[in-house]
Structures are given as C-alpha cells and as structure tokens.
Amino acid sequence: MTLLDVSDLEAGYETGQVLFGVDLSIDRDEVVSLLGRNGAGKTTTMRAIVGADEPQIRGGSITFDGHDLQAAQSYEIPKLGLSLVPEGRRCFSELTVEENIRLAANHANDPLDVATVFEQFPELNKMRNRLSKNMSGGEQQMLAIARSLVANPEMILLDEPCEGLAPYIVRRIESIIKEISDDRNVTVLLVEQNVAVAMAVADRHYIIDEGRIVDEVTTERLKTDTELRQEYLGV
Template structure:
C-alpha cells in the first residue's frame, strides 16, 4: 500500500522556485531516504510534507493514506498521521523530557502512552525530569524522535537526524530508526547528509538535484554505482 504520495510538487520561497515536479512514493513499512547535495531541495521537500513554514506549494499534491493534505494546516497534520523530527531538533528547551513528550500526547487524538514511548529510549528514562536545554545533542535528538513518536504517526519525517552528532551517537540513532520500523511498523521518510547511515537503514533512495528527482534505487544498487555517489553526493 502506498502511504505517502508526492506528485508533481512545485514549491519555493517568496518569488523563488526550489522544487520542480517532484514525485515520490513511499510504501507502508518502508524507510525511504532523499539524498542530494546541500541546496538540492531535500529539506524543502520534507518541510512541504510536514507543512512547516516557510516554503509554499505552487503546484502538485501531497497525499497521506490517500488523503490530500497539500493545503492542510501544519497543526492538523499530526492527526493526519504525520510525525516530524525537524532539522536541529527544536525541542522546547525550558521543558523537561516528559513535558516535551506530553505536549505531543496532549495535542494528538490517538497518541501513544508515555511508557511505551520511553521504552525505546532508555537513556531518556533516566533523565525524564531534566530540562531539554541541559541535554547533550544526542539526547536532544532522541527527545525529538520520542516527541514525534508520541503522536502515533503512520509516517515519521526525519530531517538530518545525524547532523552534528558524534559517530557513536549516530549509531544509536540508526538503531532507534531500525527498531521503530521493525517493532512499530513505522514508515520513515528520511533526509540525511550522512550517506553511510542512509544506506544502512533505508529500503530505497531518491536522488534530488537542483530541485528535481533525478534517480531512484536500492542501497545495494547504489553501492554498485560509485559514479552516482560522486555526481550527486560528492562521496
């Protein structure tokens, strides 16, 4: 079953267009990554799906569970099955771990309970009364994922989840992504500069260049094609 359908999406900022007829399909239960150089349009694509400002859709459509959400307000999308882990985490710094997660629980019609959410994040269980501003970067990233999970999404959007993290923390993030996919059956749409991590966790990759989808392939195929990595990823 196709869970997320992005069809002929054109979007931009102000008078500038960034995305040109972007089409992406994500099947239920998949982990799909969007790869490309800086400025290629990866985060703009994800922000359009999440409904996050400031990109505006010029044309095309976004459907989740068959429902067109292209014009749905941002605050309503959590109840349409979308969980969002934004770039740079953006947790509420003055709130504790449990308060951050409870904000998501209280603003969703069918959330997961606190114990179930925290069961995937043992480190957070030991710090649940600690303010988010006092957490490490890795702990804040785990909190951002936990907060998105609390809304009980059908698809989780993750924008650069490994950004700024030490390699051993990146491995922890990889493990959480894989576990949520396998145990919760969670569909994940991933934007990631860390190509090795994306290859480790993803079922399929889309490549974007200058705002257009230019290729799509499995991780095994990508490993066989170093010219693709060089052309679109500089690795």
C-alpha cells in the first residue's frame, strides 16, 4: 500500500525551476533511496515534500497516508507522521542531548518514551548531559535521527545522513536505519551520494538527474550496471 506518493512534482526557487515532473511512490515499510549527483534536486525534493518555505511548488501532487500535503501547513506535516532529518543535521547546539530529544517529544502528538529512544541509541544515553555543540559529526547525526524517531513517525526522510562521516560511523548509521525499519516499522526515504550506503540499506532506488527521475532500479541492478552508475552518479 502506497504511503508516500509524489506525482509530476514541479518546484523551484526564484532563480528558476529545479524539479521537472518528479514521480516517487513508496509503500509502507519500504526503504527506498533517492540518488543523484550534486545539485540534481534531491534536497529540493525532500523539502518540497515536507512543505518547507522553499522551494515553491509549481505543479503536481504530494500525498502522504491519504493526506494532500500541499493542503497541509508545514507544522502539521510532522503530526501526520512524516519527519525530515535535514542535510547538515541541525540540532539545538546549546541544549544537551536529552533536552534536544525531550523538546522533539514535546512537539509530537504521540511520542515514544525518551527511555525507548535511548535504548535504540546507547551511545547517546552515555552522553545524555552533553551539549550538542560538543559532539562529533557522527554523534550529532545520531541525535538528529533520535529527535525524529522520538516523534514516533510513520516515515522518515533522511537527507545525506552519512555525509562527511568516518567509515565506522557510517556503518553504525546504516545499522540504525535498518533497525528503525525492521524493529519500528518506519518507512524510509534516504537521500545519498554514497551509493554503497544506499545499496546496504535500501531495496529500491530512484535516480534523479537535473530535476528528473531518470530511472528506478533494484539494488541488484545498481550493483551490476556500472554504465548507469557512471552516467548518473559518477561512480
């Protein structure tokens, strides 16, 4: 059953149109990736879905769990069960780990217990009183995911969660994505430039290039089709 349906999405900025008819269809419990080069339109797609101030949507439709998201206010979208972990893992730097998570819980309709989230992230539990500004990039990424998870979402959108992280932290983020999918039945849309991460966690992959979805492939095809990877992903 389709949980998120993006159909013929056209969106852009004052400087020009960026998305030209993007279609995505994601079923409940799937883990799907959106892959593409720098500037292909991945973040623009994610921000359009969650109703961010920018980009402006110029056409098409976005439906989540039967709700027309364009008719929803951006503050209502997390309450429908859809959560974005943005690029750059924004947390409140002057708040502790625990305060960051509690604040996110306070804004949710039906949050998980903070203790449940700390069970999922034992490394955050150990530093629950640390200010987020004093954490490593990988720890901050985990905190950003934890803040999303405490709201008990149906679906999480992750925008380049592994960008700039050391390989062992990348492995940990991969296992977290699998855990929230397998144990918590959260549907995931993952934006990545790191194709290996996408292949490790996602079952299906959309490829975006210059604001258009140019292919939709299985992990098997992505592994074996070097021409496709070279043409659209440069790897």
